[in-house]
Amino acid sequence: MERILIIGAAGQLGSELTLALSQQYGGDHVIATDINPKALEKFDFCKTAVLDIMNQDAVRQLVKTENVKQVYHLAAVLSATGEKNPLFAWQLNMDSLLFVLELAKEFKMEKIYWPSSIAVFGPNTPKVNTPQYCVKEPNTVYGISKQAGERWCEYYFQKFGVDVRSLRYPGLIGYKSLPGGGTTDYAVDIYHKAIAGEHFVSFLRADSALPMMYMPDAIKATMDLMHAPREQVKIRSSYNLAAISFTPREIFESIKVHYPDFSISYEPDFRQAIADSWPDSIDDSSARADWGWKHDYDLKKMTADILANLPEYMVNF
Numbered sequence: 001m002e003r004i005l006i007i008g009a010a011g012q013l014g015s016e017l018t019l020a021l022s023q024q025y026g027g028d029h030v031i032a033t034d035i036n037p038k039a040l041e042k043f044d045f046c047k048t049a050v051l052d053i054m055n056q057d058a059v060r061q062l063v064k065t066e067n068v069k070q071v072y073h074l075a076a077v078l079s080a081t082g083e084k085n086p087l088f089a090w091q092l093n094m095d096s097l098l099f100v101l102e103l104a105k106e107f108k109m110e111k112i113y114w115p116s117s118i119a120v121f122g123p124n125t126p127k128v129n130t131p132q133y134c135v136k137e138p139n140t141v142y143g144i145s146k147q148a149g150e151r152w153c154e155y156y157f158q159k160f161g162v163d164v165r166s167l168r169y170p171g172l173i174g175y176k177s178l179p180g181g182g183t184t185d186y187a188v189d190i191y192h193k194a195i196a197g198e199h200f201v202s203f204l205r206a207d208s209a210l211p212m213m214y215m216p217d218a219i220k221a222t223m224d225l226m227h228a229p230r231e232q233v234k235i236r237s238s239y240n241l242a243a244i245s246f247t248p249r250e251i252f253e254s255i256k257v258h259y260p261d262f263s264i265s266y267e268p269d270f271r272q273a274i275a276d277s278w279p280d281s282i283d284d285s286s287a288r289a290d291w292g293w294k295h296d297y298d299l300k301k302m303t304a305d306i307l308a309n310l311p312e313y314m315v316n317f
């Protein structure tokens with residue numbers, strides 16, 4: 001039986017992507033792996049294995065014995081956490097990607113998915129409607145590793161024919177799991193505070209606009225890209241991807257419609273400098289033209305959906 005391997009499956013993105021892939025292909029065909037054994041317990045609908053992507057022998061063995069034909073490589077150190085231990089972030093993010101690309105070549109895999117990020121952009125990038133192709137001088141180790149990763153993806157496609165596909169996600173907002181140390185985490189935490197009836201302190205300024213996306217849209221984009229015929233995937237570094245763009249004040253206002261007593265204050269910390277180096281909004285016309293990308297959720301619709309569903313999930317956190 002051919003299988004799909006998800007590495008770093010128990011995180012914010014993987015938790016929802018693993019479910020979507022299991023629904024699509026059947027749980028028997030999906031192996032959710034993560035370094036964190038406890039976090040794997042939620043996957044009772046597919047195969048699971050504890051796996052450290054840095055343990056190359058163990059990964060190679062699993063790929064061989066399980067006949068892995070597709071890999072979704074999601075394990076990474078994210079932007080805010082990366083700044084606390086830059087060399088570790090570089091090592092994990094780069095070594096693991098190069099290893100997965102080598103495995104894809106060696107085992108002639110069908111497809112690889114690896115996410116990039118708006119963190120590839122930097123302070124000298126045009127901030128509004130940031131184009132697909134433009135100056136990129138990222139100044140976080142996370143952004144540098146994503147930029148280098150994109151170059152390696154394109155290289156493996158061009159030189160070795162590895163069918164690797166990638167999206168530059170904006171900040172992802174979901175209610176089914178907690179975020180993993182990124183600069184856009186505030187946009188998840190704020191809903192938790194509103195529902196708990198607590199005051200929210202934003203670590204970004206009131207007017208700090210960033211590109212964001214509701215998780216169902218991110219899952220849809222990922223599945224659509226991976227299902228697109230090979231020739232339609234014309235960009236092999238990573239596609240710009242966009243949905244909504246908002247500030248802490250705007251998301252607060254959207255929640256206040258539902259929770260009129262909710263309050264906010266602003267205490268920017270080191271993450272403000274990271275946010276300031278990223279775009280305000282993204283031009284994703286290539287994704288829309290090449291494989292038909294279209295988002296479903298705006299800020300109002302996302303807020304209503306999260307506030308309706310999050311309370312049920314909060315008991316699990």
Ligand SMILES: NC(=O)c1ccc[n+]([C@@H]2O[C@H](COP(=O)([O-])OP(=O)(O)OC[C@H]3O[C@@H](n4cnc5c(N)ncnc54)[C@H](O)[C@@H]3O)[C@@H](O)[C@H]2O)c1
Pocket residue numbers: 007008009010011012013014033034035036039051052053054073074075076077078092115116117118168169170171172173178179180181182184
């Ligand atoms: N969440 C976002 O807003 C966002 C935005 C842009 C790009 N991305 C990218 O999407 C991917 C997934 O992000 P996420 O938000 O789900 O991250 P996350 O931190 O929530 O999850 C990462 C998972 O990887 C696991 N992991 C860490 N080290 C590992 C190792 N050595 N071996 C195996 N597993 C390991 C962690 O236990 C965790 O479950 C990353 O590549 C990230 O850069 C995320």
